[in-house]
Amino acid sequence: MSSFKGSDNYIVDAKGRVSIPSKMRRNIEPAANQTFVVARGLEKCLYAYPLDEWERLETTIRDMPQSNEKDRFFVRMLMQWSEEVKLDGQYRLLLPRALMDFAEIEHEVFFIGVLDHIELWNPNNFKKYIDSKRESYERVAEHVIGARRQDSVL
Amino acid sequence: MSSFKGSDNYIVDAKGRVSIPSKMRRNIEPAANQTFVVARGLEKCLYAYPLDEWERLETTIRDMPQSNEKDRFFVRMLMQWSEEVKLDGQYRLLLPRALMDFAEIEHEVFFIGVLDHIELWNPNNFKKYIDSKRESYERVAEHVIGARRQDSVL
DNA sequence: ACATTTTACCCCACTTTTCCCCACTTTCCT
DNA sequence: AGGAAAGTGGGGAAAAGTGGGGTAAAATGT
Numbered sequence: 001m002s003s004f005k006g007s008d009n010y011i012v013d014a015k016g017r018v019s020i021p022s023k024m025r026r027n028i029e030p031a032a033n034q035t036f037v038v039a040r041g042l043e044k045c046l047y048a049y050p051l052d053e054w055e056r057l058e059t060t061i062r063d064m065p066q067s068n069e070k071d072r073f074f075v076r077m078l079m080q081w082s083e084e085v086k087l088d089g090q091y092r093l094l095l096p097r098a099l100m101d102f103a104e105i106e107h108e109v110f111f112i113g114v115l116d117h118i119e120l121w122n123p124n125n126f127k128k129y130i131d132s133k134r135e136s137y138e139r140v141a142e143h144v145i146g147a148r149r150q151d152s153v154l
Numbered sequence: 155m156s157s158f159k160g161s162d163n164y165i166v167d168a169k170g171r172v173s174i175p176s177k178m179r180r181n182i183e184p185a186a187n188q189t190f191v192v193a194r195g196l197e198k199c200l201y202a203y204p205l206d207e208w209e210r211l212e213t214t215i216r217d218m219p220q221s222n223e224k225d226r227f228f229v230r231m232l233m234q235w236s237e238e239v240k241l242d243g244q245y246r247l248l249l250p251r252a253l254m255d256f257a258e259i260e261h262e263v264f265f266i267g268v269l270d271h272i273e274l275w276n277p278n279n280f281k282k283y284i285d286s287k288r289e290s291y292e293r294v295a296e297h298v299i300g301a302r303r304q305d306s307v308l
Numbered sequence: 309a310c311a312t313t314t315t316a317c318c319c320c321a322c323t324t325t326t327c328c329c330c331a332c333t334t335t336c337c338t
Numbered sequence: 339a340g341g342a343a344a345g346t347g348g349g350g351a352a353a354a355g356t357g358g359g360g361t362a363a364a365a366t367g368t
Contacts, residue, residue, distance in 0.1 A: 002337095003190070003212060005236040007252070013357065022354055023238065042226060088317065088356085103331090111233045115216055119230070137231050138196050144218075144228045166348070169326095173345055243329070244345080315364070324356070328341070 002027045002053055004113025009123060010084055016100065017092040018120075024113045025091055034091075038099055040081035040119075043129060046103045046120040048093065051084070053116045095120075156181045156204055159265025163277060166261055170254060171246040172274075174202075175275035179245055187238075192253055192274075196282060200257045200274040202247065205238070207270045212236050249274075 008021040020028075028034075032050035041047040049057065066072050081095045096103065103122060110123040120128075133140075162175040174182075181190075186204035195201040203211065220226050237250045248261065257276060264277040275283075287294075 005238060006250075011356065014356095015247050017354060022271070025354095027348095037221040040222075085330075086317095089319070092356095112230060114229060114233050131247050133227060137228075138210070140224060140231070141196060144225060171346090176344060180345065180346095222312095242327075246345090250326080271368090309368105311366105311368085313364105313366070315362105317362080318360090319358085321357085323354100325341085325352105327352080328350090330349090330355080333344100334343105336362080338339095338343080 002032075002050055002116055004115060004118050007110065007112045010109050012095065012100075012109055012112060016095045016097070017088070018095065019090065019092050020048065020118070021111050021113075022091075022124065024118055027113070029097050032117065033085045034085070036085050036093060036118075038083050038085055038093070038096065039078060039100055040055060041119055041148065042102055044122075044125050046095075046099050046105070048118040048120060049116065056116075155269055156183060156186075158269060161264065161266045164265060165262050166249065166259060166263055168250065170249045171242070172249065172263050173244065173246050174241065175265050175267075175273070176245075176273055178265065181267070188241045190239050190241070190247060192237050192239055192247065192250065193232065194253065194256055195273060198257055198276075198279050199211055200249075200253055200259070202272040202274060203270065210270075231280075234255050 004024045004027050006021070006023050008023075010018050010021065012018050019098050022108040027066070029052050031052040035094070036048045037051060037054040039049065043116050048077045061075060061078070064071055066075065081099065082101070083099065085096070087093060100106075102118060104125060105120060105122050106121050108120040110126045112119040112126075135143075158178045158181050158264050159179055160175070162177075164175065165171050166172045182204050185206040189205040190202045191205060191208040193201045193203065210243050215229060215232070218225055218229070220229065235256065237253065237254060239247050239250070241247060252261050254260070257274065258279060259274060262277050264275040265276070266273040266280075
């Protein structure tokens, strides 16, 4: 099971390639077979799942009854934007154009490791996202943790 | 299960390395595999969790449904600032630049052992933090302990 | 169907950063 | 007092990050 963490700024070269940060690379299971599934993220970013984690997720989706319209819409959107991408010899992803456009990624990417997946942001959009949050990290933490105090997080 | 306590002042060398105080070192479980996760702390400091303690925490985070926006924000902030760091042969941590900058740590660190994690402060910031508290230790203690008397703390 | 253009993918190369190892000094403990 | 452990410093090999060219495959147009 992967456990990505940390963040980093990377260059996307003229061909649309980006290296996976080495600290995240170390958390990729061999079962992922050097392959990621890049999908449209929540908020304006991309999610990159190593293949093994993606398959876990896909199993959940498959088991979801597609009997209501909302679920079907969700699955269509998710799958429409998902692409399987294999790393090259230098552990780089070739980002599909459509997804780069969606996330407004150009010459730079801000990576965040988020447990089972890696997020790719346009660095400016990430700043805007953070700035749009009025509450401080401390207050959100108190709130989130407080709501779950019986589990004793942090 | 670790149980860090005490405090100490240490030097950060030009490469960003600090020794873990030996009295805290003794409380690290072999399961931590000489590895810490350094994260952004609450208030302007860093939290260093031995890997085994971090994994305990991470399990809780993973189980959090990421279906609401606030939770996603919290997880992104937490993970963005978290880095896995392995101790070198001399039991030193190499502090990631971004985290040093966040906590304004330069040539010196003030360590505090706080149960399951170790806190790293800029010594001046810790002084300021203490000074900013108007209530005395005694009064806060009365309040905190009082609120939990039924749990019989202390 | 074929020629032409575009896209994908492998390989090689250069620069910078990271990390591993060795070494010296000071403090602690018996 | 002596030995061991703790705290601090620095050099060099290895890995990471970035860029570019060449060939093969795919897409496009006539």
